[in-house]
Amino acid sequence: QGPGDLHLPIDIFFRSLAEESGVASVGIILSGAGADGSLGLRAIKEHGGLAMAQAPDTAEQTSMPQHAIETGVVDYVLPPADMPDVLLNYAAHLQAGELLPRVASDSEARALKTILAVLRARTGHDFSLYRQSSILRRVQRRMLLCRIEELSEYARYLHRNPDESQILIRELLIGVTEFFRDPEAFEAVGEKVLPDLLGTGNRAHDDPLRVWVPACATGEEAYSLAILIREYLDETRQQVPVQIFATDIDDRAVEKARRGIYAVNVATQVSSERLERFFVPMDRDYQVVEGVRKMVVFASQSVTKDPPFSRIDLVSCRNFLIYLEPELQRAVMAVFAYALKPGGYLLLGTSETSALLTPYFEAVDRRWRIYRRLEGRAELGAMALLSASGRVTLDLPGEAAVPRQGVSHQVVERFLLENHLPPCLVVDREGQVVFLYGRLGRYLEPAGGHAGAWHVVRLMREALRMPLITAIRRAASEGAPVYLQDVRFELEGHTESIDVSVLPLDHVIALKGLLLVILKEPRPAPDALPPATGAEAGSRQREAELERELQAAREYLQSTVEELQSAYEEARSNNEELQSANEELVTAQEEAQSVNEELATLNSQLRTKLDELHVVNNDLANLLAGVDVGILFLDRQFRVRRFNQAVTRVINLMPGDTGRPVAHIASRLREADWLAAARLVFDSLIPHQEEVEDDDGQWYSMYIQAYRTSEDAIDGVVVTFSNITAQKQVEQALRRSQALAEEVVETVRQPLLVLDGALRVRQANRAFYRTFAVKPEEAIGRPLYDLGNRQWDIPRLRELLDTIIPHDSTLEGYAIDHEFEGIGSRRMVLNARRIDATDGRPDLILLAFEEGGGEGVGVAHVA
Template sequence: MAYVLVPHLDPDHASLLTEILQRVTTMPVIEAQDQLVVEPDRVYVIAPNRDMAIFHGSLQLSVPNEPRGQRMPIDAFLRSLAEDRQESAVGVILSGTGTDGTLGLRAILGAGGLTLVQDPASARYDGMPSSAVRAGYATHVTAADKMPETLLTGARVLASPAVIPAEPKAESGMRRILMQLRSATGNDFSLYKKSTIGRRIQRRMSQHCIDDTEVYARYLRENPDEVHALFRELLINVTSFFRDTEAFSVLKSEILPQLCQDKPDDYVFRVWVAGCATGEESYSIAILLRELMDASHQNFKVQIYSTDLDEDAIAIARAGFYPPNITQDVTEERLRRFFTKEDSGYRIRKEIREMVVFAIQNVIKDPPFTKLDLLCCRNLMIYLEPELQNRLIPVFNFALRPGGVLFLSPSESIGNHTELFSSLNRKCKFYRARHDTSTAGGIVSTPPVIWSAASGGKAPEDVTRRSTATNLADMTQRVLLQFFAPAAVVTDLKGNTLFVHGETGKYLRPAPGQASLNVIEMAREGLELELRAAIHAAASEGVLTLNRQIQVKTNGGFSTVGLSVRPLPGPDRDKLLLVSFQDIAGPAAKPKRSRAAKPAELGRIQELEHDLAYLKESHQAAIEEQQATNEEIKSTNEELQSTNEELQSTNEELETSKEELQSVNEELITVNSELQRKIEQLASMQNDMKNLLDNINIGIVFLDQHLSIRSFTREAVRIYRLADSDVGRPLADIRPVVAGEDLLVAAQSVLDSLIPYECAMRIDGGTWMLARIQPYRTLENLIDGVVLTFTDITERIKAVANRDALMLAEGIVATLREPLVVLDGALQVITVSAAFYREFQVTPEETLGHKIYELGNHQWDIPALRSLLENILAEAKSFDAYVVEHDFPDIGHRRILLNARRIVGRIGEPQMILLSMEINPS
């Protein structure tokens, strides 16, 4: 397996996530790059400010088009993963805010892959996990530390063969599973593709740790809830708004304008969306038709029949409520125009919702809708075996009007049925229905779907005979309904139309004003009162109205109509009504002899006519008052709706701000973790730097461009009397210890010329310091001040001075012929002349490094000489021609004239005493 991480990163900062993850895994962790081929046992991390997809195993990176706070990078990648890897895709949702990732898991689940979601209770931020769990797109919900075991188990299932092995036991177990599905749900999956069915059954088996199909069949029999769970697993509910953008663009620009051209206002444009899932595709077509009618100023009626096997999916479609992630598929203009923003998503507006009717239907065995202008069946037949596909194509041809259009997915086609359809767009799979004599009987000769195990041991002739009988029965029922069943409508308890059968134009017509589908408001003159009373009686008391004869005004005259209103039987008997209309032929008028009416009769007739006219006027006035009241209520309702829309708009802005804040919060959390790591590194570096500066005993002062103090080390106080409060003050305000050295002038010169400066300074106590001034450079090589360093060089100065003095003394001594002794400050002999060795008969070993009083046998330990030398050292005096007479043990009595001088070094300390001698023998 390869691992791709798509966290919400701050687009303006580099990410340290790659480095952080590399510390806890031996697999290589790589920041994703464009066109990078994905390899197993590697971790790929999305780069900041990039959208990522996968195509043929290579990562595709692009710059996002959406603004911050509206991006859904996880949904985008998981969708591409589902399309690219199909059943080998695995989606994992971990802690995070918002709803990003929910639609991506839906795509992976529909492709047959595996979806894992962190248990919201264990997540630090439960927004994303909770959204995926509520939507029902998680095959496993578990804590993060439990996911590896689940992932490995699921990977073994994904890697296993997609088709159940052709063993008698395995085939028998599969057959038993399909039979239980048919018995429990009424739907037969035997002619679905074996690879798809086998993979999804195996996935359910792995969740229960079952390996044998026979065992799983028994488990289904003992656990009815698992049958329904498996049924939902086998249904393919993957769709999205305007799925396949190019195909919907062709539908809007080419197909629909041709189909809707020159349609009158009373025309009913009929669409069937087979396998509608949760309704996104149906609403997409409704939105396109609404946009087309607005652009062409047409106002015909649109009826979109959307059907699917999945009752749960139909319930979602009827609600018309979708998560915020649809912003990836729906433009901002369409969101504003056709959707209402609510707390946790978007709800389709009423004008679009009323165009679509949702129903549960099995397209394989249930009768199709007929007289369709457009039939949309996308990504349904790809899951069916070719035999079943060949049976459905003629059914679709029968359902379409002549010239109607069949809309398939890019992976589907009409197969060999070219005589039934002509191609309009091969790439986007649009086909026009042909209804000529050669294809008229196609639907009749097509056998219906027969469950593979139903025939058992029966002969093929029996199956064929029963197929033909069933087909004739269906055809007979359709013909009888078409020619003998009365025109009828199915309504709710308020009279709102839900389904129309037959031609109802003689009895119902669009009411003036705002469009309405209520049959009471649409009733023609003479029918409204009786229809209102009949619907009220059926809705409130369950009373049937059967064949009530009413005079209805049609085509300028009155005709007799039989009205019937029945509550529909079945589970929804209290919710639906069947209203039917049937023309009644009046008896032939027989000639009658005229008879003069009596005056009393004429008076009574006039009185009754007067009363009838009064009642009609009163009734009409009451109706007008009621209508006026209704108009006022409608007006008030419109004002409330307007206020509600304003509130919803405000709420939408707040929700958008909330989403942006959530996204920014996630980015801040990521940046904060990275900054925390940097802070720790900086703290460690600062500790190292502090210990380094404290131990090198160098005074350092950092100055900015205005020669103000940035910081300093403790050794710098030997030159400037600095305190911690001086940081930020100009260095010119601090008086240096050394007078005469203008370091500020030198610092300004270095700042201007960038040429380093160096000088030696002597401070109090005889200490020498080396001052250096250099430019302060940033990591970007910018000059941002200067650095002053002060190094103690006293010992070095002393060493140099001693070396120079010694060399000088040795040079002088070597040139003299008289005895000469060079002493240091402690009266130790540094060097002597050769004449001294010769005259006093001593060796260098006995002389050099010894005090003068210790030379020989202490022969120079003369009190007078000691007093003179110590005075010279202490009082800086010299003496000349001082006479010393002394008896030397080895050479005898001598009279010596001494001359002494003190030589002072550069560092101000006595360094040498030169003692010259003139020797007289007597």
């Protein structure tokens, strides 16, 4: 059961099986729905086991086998009927002990070296300093799958099948990674590393946090760090730019990481909160949200070969060093020390030893392998990455120092390997080095300068330079081999000698124009020759040496003179061409100047437009920040495009939510399906407005309209929330007051009427209806004089209402006698009060009726 509450028993079982059985573990994914098992297969492969999947065209449900195949770790994709043969063959090799960890024999070591040389020639990746036991085990797996018994036979198979190189590379690069692997380690980073790097006052707002994740595989660890940093920045309400560089030598893994799409069982690796916030569900997968993807830059890079990044705050390299030999581990640690700022942090895997740490690091958390970079400048020694043990970088077959156009390094190295040649160089006719092969360290003494401009004169030891360049020029001009014997040079205080052979390669079509320079130690003199006396032998030897040196000097001088003459003639011809070219350049310069002026004008216009855009953007940002109306922009897929701070009171948005589907973000509204309303507006283009209430009892007027571009295209919706809580409170107070007034009216025992300014009945109590035998539907809204077939059209009443009340706001004890049809004669004593409106509403008149006496002056007898 993962933190995301997704139950994947096959993944759990495969992982347990891999940890328990290692190379003896076999994982087979058959027909089934979902993605269960794909993560477990990676664990089985990482421990050296066998991974198989059913061919999708034979499966009733293709989802599980298809997800397994897409991991790239499946060894066989077969119908179930073909699987037993593979299993039996694998079991037989296991019983023979061929797949168990062991030390390679001498013959196997030589074959393995050839295999790695072919890999380097074809892929550019050098695995010679990776752990030999791991390399041997992975190669033996490929041999098993190819049904090859001997390493030497597999080396030949690798030569003949270029596609096998890519398959073997993928086998060697298999690594297990997942989101938040070792969760406690990430918790330690959040508690001990990020507060130091991002704490208040520790970093300027425009100083980016730089993180490097080498050997990132398919990107899970890089995205985990991005999520952790995003959460910390949101929690501390900081706006710090973040640059995460994630690198790997596996181009396919880097491309998968760049897309950020992972199988559905990623839900077992992250919490449900993180899954909802940082992942977008797709058809059968999850994709990391755009805001997090933009934090990470993925690139192909070899940490052991390519230049490192610099000014890094945090390096996370977990469970990579365990695959390297100690000397390469030390070199990589030097790279990390160079890349990190003083005070930066290094995060290693729990299986990696701290014994390799240089004096540049101190422990912060030994359990989770977190270290801090100390003060002091770290230097990368000359070719430190490829020469970690101090030996010459070019001891193994390598890439060309100066690539020669039209010549493939693979072709050169294949020729050298197939001919089993000793240490040698491949050069062009001018002595420029194209390729180096074998252990040449004792003959090399590179001069300073750019490494890409190696010439024999700059590369070789000083005593070997003149003989070599002379022999190369002779062989190039004559088209025939040149041999030099017993060429002497100084090495660590001793005199050494070598034999030099320079052979034109014109007979090899692909290498035409190149020369092969072979360097060999001289063979001992034959025993049959009679020994000379000491003085005589020394004299003859010295004389022979001087003659050889003199002859070499003459040949070199003659060659130089001929070259100078040829160069002089070429220079004259070139000078004439240059004069002609100069005239053309003058014309081209004038045209370029004209184009440059046009470009300057366009650039000025673009700069003006950019400034205007900048001003408009600033105006919009300040407008959004300055208004107390919540504003939310959604795109066509209802993902968050832009929002202001005010809307966060209604919808739980955070700075990192840009690009996330708004459906994944909770709102604080009660009983309001605002998203459904937004979809309806997008479909119908009819604006929508309603009043909504949040969990705190705040009321908002929600208005939704379509988002229109300047071309009048519909590209989403705009949602605004205006706080109307105060208005709602006033309305509620008015309703309460009105209800209270109505209750008061009903409570009065005497008949009571409420009239408006036009003398229409607004309200009457039950006593009025009962006393005068009037029904509510006959009274409400009708003029008073029309009641009861105009029985209420009484002159004295008119006098009261039309003459007295407009001038006197209050009148008491006004008596009226009247004969009412159906109820008889009534003496009414009226109390009247005019209520003047102050808020634009109509005036009201209250009439209270009492039966009986009253002041005589107010008595009227109406017939």
